[in-house]
Amino acid sequence: MKVGIVCAADEEVAPFLSIIKEYKITERAMLKFYEGQIQGIKVVVLFSGVCKVNAAIASQILIDVFGVDLIINSGTAGGMNPDLEIFDTVISTEVCYHDVASDILTEFHPWMKSVYFKADGKLIELSKAAVDKVKPTGKVIWGRMVTGESFITDEGRQKIYDEFAPLTVDMETASIAHVCYVNNIPFISIRCITDTAAHGGIDNFEENCTKASSIAKSITEALLIEIGSK
Numbered sequence: 001m002k003v004g005i006v007c008a009a010d011e012e013v014a015p016f017l018s019i020i021k022e023y024k025i026t027e028r029a030m031l032k033f034y035e036g037q038i039q040g041i042k043v044v045v046l047f048s049g050v051c052k053v054n055a056a057i058a059s060q061i062l063i064d065v066f067g068v069d070l071i072i073n074s075g076t077a078g079g080m081n082p083d084l085e086i087f088d089t090v091i092s093t094e095v096c097y098h099d100v101a102s103d104i105l106t107e108f109h110p111w112m113k114s115v116y117f118k119a120d121g122k123l124i125e126l127s128k129a130a131v132d133k134v135k136p137t138g139k140v141i142w143g144r145m146v147t148g149e150s151f152i153t154d155e156g157r158q159k160i161y162d163e164f165a166p167l168t169v170d171m172e173t174a175s176i177a178h179v180c181y182v183n184n185i186p187f188i189s190i191r192c193i194t195d196t197a198a199h200g201g202i203d204n205f206e207e208n209c210t211k212a213s214s215i216a217k218s219i220t221e222a223l224l225i226e227i228g229s230k
Contacts, residue, residue, distance in 0.1 A: 147174035
């Protein structure tokens with residue numbers, strides 16, 4: 001078993017680097033892949049850079065070059081559901097793009113039945129066991145995430161919420177799920193909230209990113225332990 005872990009930013013990958021045992025670094029497509037072990041599980045960890053294409057490039061390389069068996073997306077997100085607070089965590093059950101026409105993925109490749117990429121059911125169940133054991137800061141909710149090519153502030157927030165009713169919004173998750181879908185690779189995303197409608201904007205994201213990234217890392221590490229025990 002080898003697990004790929006994709007983080008969007010260097011702040012999000014930083015907590016993992018101190019817990020990867022005896023890692024080696026491989027550079028490919030201007031990215032650094034850290035290959036080693038966490039909790040006895042073989043992992044390849046990296047930050048892909050922000051946005052959909054960067055995350056997709058990283059994910060396909062993880063599959064083609066490193067032969068990962070599943071991919072976990074770990075990091076931060078903006079909270080969309082009004083019940084979410086900063087440092088709550090959302091774990092994906094399904095993901096879609098909020099800025100792609102609804103028929104693009106159903107009428108054309110990969111001819112999906114809906115616009116939603118489903119997270120792996122087994123990983124969802126293992127994540128619940130992991131959360132029970134790690135007891136992270138804030139509450140943890142499982143549900144829908146959406147992805148688009150811009151940082152969402154007040155402008156556009158309501159339109160996205162009305163159309164998709166997501167828990168979170170980010171700039172990478174759906175593209176990672178998309179790559180996993182076409183490669184038949186299990187996928188799940190773990191995203192901790194850095195900003196909300198009540199506490200929005202880049203300043204809140206930057207202030208809260210380090211702590212939120214650490215929370216997401218802790219849940220991801222606990223999930224790896226659950227994966228290794230099965």
